[in-house]
Amino acid sequence: MSMKIEDKLFLDRFKVNQESHLRIIDGEKCMKDCHEQPCLYLCPANVYRLEGDRISVNYEGCLECGSCRIGCPHLNIEWCFPVGGYGVSHKFG
């Protein structure tokens, strides 16, 4: 039986900040100029999801790998670390 990404993330411990540490700089660019939209594939936490005519950023489950930041062909993602102590906390690592 295959495990869904939601079930995987459910196992992790997150301390979620009110404010997102990820931001799409220009949402219009994603829909107009970005044909590949690799963020929808390469993010290991499925943070980026196509919802109607926009890409939503579900930063709460971000695993902080940085892939979206450098994988975005238009470098259209503003990425900083969550505030100290926030974000994912590995129990095993």
Add this chain to the structure above:
Amino acid sequence: MKEAFDVAIVGAGPAGISAACILAEAKIKTIVFERGEYPGSKNMSGAVLYGHDLAQILPDYIERNCPVERNIVESRIWYLSREGGYSLGYRDSIFTTDLKYNVFTVLRAKFDRWYAEQARSKGVLIVPSTVVIDLLRNDSGAVVGVVTGRRDGEIRAKVTLLADGINSPLAARTGFRAEPKPEQVALAVKETIELPSEVIEQRFGVSSADGVTIEILGQITEGMDGVAAIYTNRNSLSLAIGANLADFASFKIKPYELVETFKQHPMVAPLISSGKTLEYMAHWLPEGGYDAIPDLYGDGYLIAGDSAMLFNALHREGSNLAMASGKMAAETIVEAIRRDDYSRKGLAGYGERLAESYVIKDLRKYRRLGSFLYHRKEIFNQFPRLASFAGREMLTVNGVSKKQKQKLILNTVRKEISMFRLFRFLWQAWRSIR
């Protein structure tokens, strides 16, 4: 904070903590910033560690109750097609006696926390839950401390060691290391899978406290330049799979689906059967090799570990290179402080130490390997498929003579790959690792 320190270290991982231990022993006032809730909470690797480099920092790490999961007595390599594959392993009793703890597994959230605790007991100040967002510079551009995300968060230091890992927005922001290109990193996802220790010992054929590592190549990465691994911990298995980030983007493969397919492979499934996933993580591996290593020191700063792109993909060595480079950085800082010279020239001993060490020598030896693997995708699809075809054919008893089988295999291979291409491949493979 108005207090001034001799050394500020960014990141409480193997590089930063190794440096901190050496500095504390030299009575140098050191502060370490860690963005996680506790050291190790953001870190991930296979994870194997090598006793040699740890013993250089803490000779008595075993007596200090280092959280070793299992002492590795056997290393296996698998080359897999979709349905099967080859397995090669080496086990030696010397790894339970004279060479015990040559390699052992750890869980990074536990190990890093313990390691930082050792530094703290030597007098290092470790500040968790604190992100370093910028570096302080003087008028001539030399680094003179760090800026943290806390209120009044400027800390002055004579030297700053950047040991903040491969994913470093700080490096990108300050320009000390260029942001990696997608093809310069691998993205790996990992699951910790719980199993009773007796079950692990039975499945891997080891006695208690001993363990096995398996490195896996082949069609498991679905044609992408990548690798997987299964390591034994005391009561769990570490199962990881990763591939070049540029490949993930162009193949449109989702990492969390890749790991699920991997778990169902006929050689993997029986090992993890009835296991319960405890945690799911993701992290980059520096894949740029020797040519991606940035300038490792300058006025007032040094870079060590993953942040410096010191990673040997072929030999799964990362944490030990972090420890070794952290140690060399610290030794250089000790000299600089004695001379009161924190300029690029005063820190040049770091470059010299690294160049003479196995760290840089190994990375130089394999400098062509990363690009070779990235461009020779047949290693991850066509070759394992053909190799499995050959294995299956030779092991099937069906009344066909072995000579005829051999001919069939050769003809099948030749139909797909010309001898010229095969020889060129082998030549390039040799050149990439010699």
